[in-house]
Amino acid sequence: MTEEKSLNFLEEIVENELKAGTYKSIITRFPPEPNGYLHMGHAKSICLNFGLALKYGGKTNLRFDDTNPVTEETEYVDGIKNDIKWLGFEWSQELYASDYFEKLYEFAVTLIKKGLAYVDDGSSEEIAKQKGTPTQAGTDSPYRSRSIEENLKLFSEMRSGKYRDGEKVLRAKVDMAHPNMHMRDPLMYRIKHAHHHRTGDAWCIYPMYDFAHGQSDAIENITHSICTLEFIPHRALYDWFIEKLEIYSSHQYEFARLNMTYTVMSKRKLLQLVNEGHVRGWDDPRMPTLSAVRRRGYTPESIREFCDKIGVAKRENLIDVGLLEFCVREHLNKIALRRMVVFDPLKVVITNYPDGKSEMLSGENNPEDVSTGNRDIPFTKEIYVEQDDFMEVPAKKYFRLAPGEMVRLKSAYIIKCEEVIKDQAGKVIELRCTYIPESRSGSDTSGLKVKGTIHWVSLAHAVTAEVRLYDRLFNVENVGDMEGDFKEYLNPDSLQVLSTVYAEPAIKSAILDERFQFLRKGYFKLDPDSASEKIVFNRTVTLKDMWAKEVKKG
RNA sequence: UGCCCGAUGGUGUAACUGGCAACACGCUUGAUUUUGAUUCAAGAAAGUCCAGGUUCGAGCCCUGGUCGGGCAACCA
Numbered sequence: 001m002t003e004e005k006s007l008n009f010l011e012e013i014v015e016n017e018l019k020a021g022t023y024k025s026i027i028t029r030f031p032p033e034p035n036g037y038l039h040m041g042h043a044k045s046i047c048l049n050f051g052l053a054l055k056y057g058g059k060t061n062l063r064f065d066d067t068n069p070v071t072e073e074t075e076y077v078d079g080i081k082n083d084i085k086w087l088g089f090e091w092s093q094e095l096y097a098s099d100y101f102e103k104l105y106e107f108a109v110t111l112i113k114k115g116l117a118y119v120d121d122g123s124s125e126e127i128a129k130q131k132g133t134p135t136q137a138g139t140d141s142p143y144r145s146r147s148i149e150e151n152l153k154l155f156s157e158m159r160s161g162k163y164r165d166g167e168k169v170l171r172a173k174v175d176m177a178h179p180n181m182h183m184r185d186p187l188m189y190r191i192k193h194a195h196h197h198r199t200g201d202a203w204c205i206y207p208m209y210d211f212a213h214g215q216s217d218a219i220e221n222i223t224h225s226i227c228t229l230e231f232i233p234h235r236a237l238y239d240w241f242i243e244k245l246e247i248y249s250s251h252q253y254e255f256a257r258l259n260m261t262y263t264v265m266s267k268r269k270l271l272q273l274v275n276e277g278h279v280r281g282w283d284d285p286r287m288p289t290l291s292a293v294r295r296r297g298y299t300p301e302s303i304r305e306f307c308d309k310i311g312v313a314k315r316e317n318l319i320d321v322g323l324l325e326f327c328v329r330e331h332l333n334k335i336a337l338r339r340m341v342v343f344d345p346l347k348v349v350i351t352n353y354p355d356g357k358s359e360m361l362s363g364e365n366n367p368e369d370v371s372t373g374n375r376d377i378p379f380t381k382e383i384y385v386e387q388d389d390f391m392e393v394p395a396k397k398y399f400r401l402a403p404g405e406m407v408r409l410k411s412a413y414i415i416k417c418e419e420v421i422k423d424q425a426g427k428v429i430e431l432r433c434t435y436i437p438e439s440r441s442g443s444d445t446s447g448l449k450v451k452g453t454i455h456w457v458s459l460a461h462a463v464t465a466e467v468r469l470y471d472r473l474f475n476v477e478n479v480g481d482m483e484g485d486f487k488e489y490l491n492p493d494s495l496q497v498l499s500t501v502y503a504e505p506a507i508k509s510a511i512l513d514e515r516f517q518f519l520r521k522g523y524f525k526l527d528p529d530s531a532s533e534k535i536v537f538n539r540t541v542t543l544k545d546m547w548a549k550e551v552k553k554g
Numbered sequence: 555u556g557c558c559c560g561a562u563g564g565u566g567u568a569a570c571u572g573g574c575a576a577c578a579c580g581c582u583u584g585a586u587u588u589u590g591a592u593u594c595a596a597g598a599a600a601g602u603c604c605a606g607g608u609u610c611g612a613g614c615c616c617u618g619g620u621c622g623g624g625c626a627a628c629c630a
Contacts, residue, residue: 006568006577033630068629124628131626135556138626169628179557181626190628209630232559233625254559261565267630309578311567313560316623320565323579333592340589368592399590408588441588453588519589547590 008312010048010226010253014056026058026223030084030091031213033065034076034197036267037282037289038083040303040324041258047307048255049226050089061220062091066098067212069196077197079282083290088300093220097212098198100219104207105159107215107245108170108188112151116244117188118144119154120171127169130176131184137177138184144173158191161204165191172211174240182233183240186210214238217250225250228257229314258310259318262472262491263288264479269486278490279473285527285538286473286494296470297515297525297540298324302331318478325541329523332540336517337365337372340410340455341503343467343521345384347459348431350415353381358460361441363411366517375506379412382459384502389454390431392420397550399451401431408453410519414439414446455519462502466536468527469496510535517543 007015017023028049032038038046053060062084066072084091111117120127120143132138146154158168170189178184188211193204207215214237217225225238235252242249259265264273265288273279273287282289285296293303306327310319340363358380365372385401394402401407406416419432439446475491476482482489503518510516516524522542530536 006570008567031630035630065630071629127628128626133556133626136626137556166628181557184626187628192628206628208628213630229559230624231630233557236558256560309566313567315560317566320579323566326579329591338589367589397590410588412588414588444588450588452590455589517589517591520591521589543589543591545590550590 009314010052010224010255010312011055013253014052014224018056023223026053026056027061027092027221028053028058028224028226029061029063029217029220029222031063031065031097031216031227032080033068033071034073034080035068035071036076036271037079037291039265039267039270039287039289040260040293041265041288042083043087043290043303044258044307044310044312045226045228046084046087046089047304048312050091051307052224052226058223059092060089061093061095061222063095063097063216063220065209065213065216066096066196066198067207067209069192069194069206072197074197079291083294086294086300087290087303095216095220096198097207097216098196100212100216101199101203101207103219104212104215105205107241107247108155108207108211109152111172111188111241111244112155112170113148114244115148116173117170118146118151118173119158120144120169121167122169124166127171127187131181132176134181140176141171141185144185155189158189158205159203161193163191165193167191170205172237172241174237180233180236182210182237186237210234210237211241214241214250214252215245215247217252218242218245218247221248222250225252227252227254229254229316230257254314255312256314256316259316259478259480260288260324261318261321261477262474262479263321264474264486272487276487278487285468286470288473295527296538297332297523298328299331299335299515302327305331321472328541329544332515332517332523334368335366336515336523337375338363338367338517338519339375339504339507340377340457341465341467341501341507341518341521341524342384342386342455342457342462343498343501344387345502346387346390346428346431348383348385348415348433348456350381350383350435351418351432352434355381357381358458361412377411377504377506378458378461380458380460383409383456384459384462385409385431385454385456389452390417390428392428395551400454401433401452406436406448406450408439408441408450409456410453411441412456413437413441414444414448414450455521457502457504459502461505463505463507463535464500465503465507466534467498467501467524467539468536469498469539470494471496507535515540 030049050060130139169187171185174183176184189205238252283291283295306324361377362374390401401417413435415433415435421430423429436446471494474489476489512526523540524537527536527538
């Protein structure tokens, strides 16, 4: 277990600081804004923040960054908490930036008193114009030189609701000519007469991200405030506020966000997919949200493994979704119960098997874990096999059923195809086969060796179910790189529903949390849409399929 | 005409902080297999963006370029 793994740059920083005695322990935080559901990118951040604290004996706070009342909802708060728990992490404290509104207000007053903040009456357009451009210095606002007394009075009036939205803002007095645009007198507070999901109507002024995040970090004594690359330019401001306020000196570090092939990873785009009905909801199994991958059947273990494998660095990346699928298969292979399910049935009559006879065969629940035992599988004269497990004119290297050919029925007998029955249209509708009684699984004395083993299900015992097959949501690797509307690249065939498949009877006892491997078909999990009359399975991920590759090669 | 990040096989991440580039996914081939799965074995694939410099020695340090990304929401 203690295999030497190299440290990522953040672990290295922490380890060095701990060694140097800069800190005796660390505190991190995971700070989602409750305006949407968590996705795989958040999983990376969660694993990083919680993982760092776990590894170095610190703790992690869950802090909702709820400073914008118009986009935030309690529904999202609950969803986020649920997702983090599901991933397997425990936060130290559940906190909200809104818990600090009074404190933040005091901080603002402190800065006004120091002559480092002022109330600006300009419109957002005017203020934007004064900011200049990246290559051109900004100009001072006419309100920049207001007296401390006047600023104090105005700011207090802003709080008391004297002004309408947009009428005034509070700005930090930094430097309108600063090369970093974020330092050109950034906004600290804006007026929003809006109902907040936690503070209700107590406030009509709300702090901006830059005047809430670092301050919240300081209040909580966060040692390492880890965020994504796009916040790099904010760091100077982050430090400036902390310095001027003379509060706990938290530090910000940045890492590259997760991008994955064939999907999008921005709340804005995901929200669009939901709102415009391109998917059925935030938890549509094709989505990259945690609620979706959970519904689809991905395990928290596999996601944590994935996050571990992708590493943490500062360069932009595009991770092959295949790596995630590999992690999912790797875990599912170990825990999934094996079942046989025929998707596209072809009837097979075993001519030399007695009419009306039924015998119980036994199959391993999971060859990777013998402790899971066996399940009973009924065998009869009439069974279903998969249409594509028969070829009238077999392709080269095809070793399944074909006229005169033999295959093993998994956990049962070897059969030989004797006769092909077709309808008027020439479509194969039935196979007449003979079975080799001595080839019974587990007690095979036939001495026969066959190349193919296929799955099957007894026609009389088959349980029907619906199966939902998922493919990539988009049909281009790098969706973010494409021109035009990203929705043009949606894969129209990302969902395929098979309304009736035929499963062996053991499937009836399936419960929601169980994972299955439908032999040769992939990994599956019950969908919450299931009802007693109709059970529904989601395909979590396919099995690796070398034969499909062979076929494609021609 | 600015400031800030970054650049290592197809992808992602490493390289004991200057000692002759590793791991994983993917790919290829073979073995095993009552899942064309799993497992196992072997292999192809980068000479580290470029040019100089320092050094016995540079992916790591220095200089200058090139390329990619970010920065002007009363969003976070």
